[in-house]
Amino acid sequence: MLSLIGTYLVYSAEKKIGGSQGNPMNPSVATRSDQRAVRIFARSIYKELRSNGYSDKEVMELAGELISLLTSDVRVQNSWPASS
Numbered sequence: 001m002l003s004l005i006g007t008y009l010v011y012s013a014e015k016k017i018g019g020s021q022g023n024p025m026n027p028s029v030a031t032r033s034d035q036r037a038v039r040i041f042a043r044s045i046y047k048e049l050r051s052n053g054y055s056d057k058e059v060m061e062l063a064g065e066l067i068s069l070l071t072s073d074v075r076v077q078n079s080w081p082a083s084s
Helices: 002-016 032-051 058-080
Strands: none
Touching: 002 058
């Protein structure tokens, strides 16, 4: 699974620095191929987790934790207050 993550991180880094794919003028704009790559990456992670015996509950807990981490980062970057 780490090789999947590494491959995706390299792909993402190349796009951010204006590699052969993507929009070097605005790397935050996702192209159709970017969206497809994200779907493939997510599906690959999911299949890898399931094939290694992770339960529905464990996969959902992982997804929830990832969303929580992202929410915290976005909140800090945008100075949004935490919800009560």
